[in-house]
Amino acid sequence: MIVARVAAPPEFLARIEPFRALPEAERASVAAELVELRAERDEVFFHEGDDSDEVYVARSGRVRIQHFRANGTVRTVCMIGPGETFCCLPALDGGPYPATAVAAEPSVVYRLPGPVYRRLLESSVEFARLALRKFCGRLRESGCEGCAQADDAGSRLAGKLLALGREFGDSIAVTRKELGEMAGTTVETAIRITREFEDAGWITLARGRITLADRPALARRAQGPDAA
Numbered sequence: 001m002i003v004a005r006v007a008a009p010p011e012f013l014a015r016i017e018p019f020r021a022l023p024e025a026e027r028a029s030v031a032a033e034l035v036e037l038r039a040e041r042d043e044v045f046f047h048e049g050d051d052s053d054e055v056y057v058a059r060s061g062r063v064r065i066q067h068f069r070a071n072g073t074v075r076t077v078c079m080i081g082p083g084e085t086f087c088c089l090p091a092l093d094g095g096p097y098p099a100t101a102v103a104a105e106p107s108v109v110y111r112l113p114g115p116v117y118r119r120l121l122e123s124s125v126e127f128a129r130l131a132l133r134k135f136c137g138r139l140r141e142s143g144c145e146g147c148a149q150a151d152d153a154g155s156r157l158a159g160k161l162l163a164l165g166r167e168f169g170d171s172i173a174v175t176r177k178e179l180g181e182m183a184g185t186t187v188e189t190a191i192r193i194t195r196e197f198e199d200a201g202w203i204t205l206a207r208g209r210i211t212l213a214d215r216p217a218l219a220r221r222a223q224g225p226d227a228a
Helices: 010-015 024-031 089-093 114-123 125-148 153-168 176-183 187-199 215-222
Strands: 002-004 035-039 044-046 054-060 063-068 074-080 100-103 107-113 203-206 209-212
Touching: 010 024, 024 114, 035 044, 054 089, 054 114, 074 153, 074 176, 089 114, 107 114, 114 125, 153 176, 153 187, 153 209, 153 215, 176 187, 187 203
Parallel strands: none
Antiparallel strands: 002 035, 035 107, 044 100, 054 107, 063 074, 063 100, 203 209
C-alpha cells in the first residue's frame, strides 16, 4: 500500500457529506490534514480490533467492510464506494476498529485524524447534522438487516441488491460471493438465486458486476416469495 500526505482536491470534499457543509476555507484546511492511501485489490486498510482514532473517506474504487469469524468464515457487512465516509465510530467513542476494511479493487482512500473530525462536529452544526444523518442511516439499515435474517435467502438478496443500487446506481460492481456474504447466505445459494432473478428479467449478470433491470420486481421479492 502506498501512503502519502496529499491534500484532497477541494472540489472533492465540496461534493460529499458531511464536508460539503463547511466553508471553503475550512474545507481547504481539512484537505491539508488528509493522508492518501492507495491500495491494490485485497490489501487491508485496517484490521478489526486494532486501536484507532481516524476517519476514512473513499476517493475511488470499492472497499469491503468485513467481519472475520472465529471459525474462519468471513462476512462482508457492506460495500463502501467513492464519496463515502466510513469508520467514524472509533473517532467518536475511542474504541477499536469494529471491522476490517479491505480493497475490493484498486482503491484510493483518504485518512483523517480523529481530533480533526471531532473538532468539526463541535464547531459546525450543519457538519454534525449531516454526519449524524449518515450515521443514523447506516444504523437503520443494520437494524433492518438484523430483522431480515428471518427472511428467506431470496428476499435478503433482493433487498441487498436494492440497497446497493441506492448506493451505486443500477450497474453494481459486486461479485456473487460478496453479495452472498452481505445477505448472510452461501455463495452457492447466491449464484442459484441470482440466476433465477436473471431468468425472470430482474437483473443481468456479468463477471464481477450485476445490473438491476427491474427494481419494482426486486422490491416485491424483498417482501417475501409470495409477494413476488
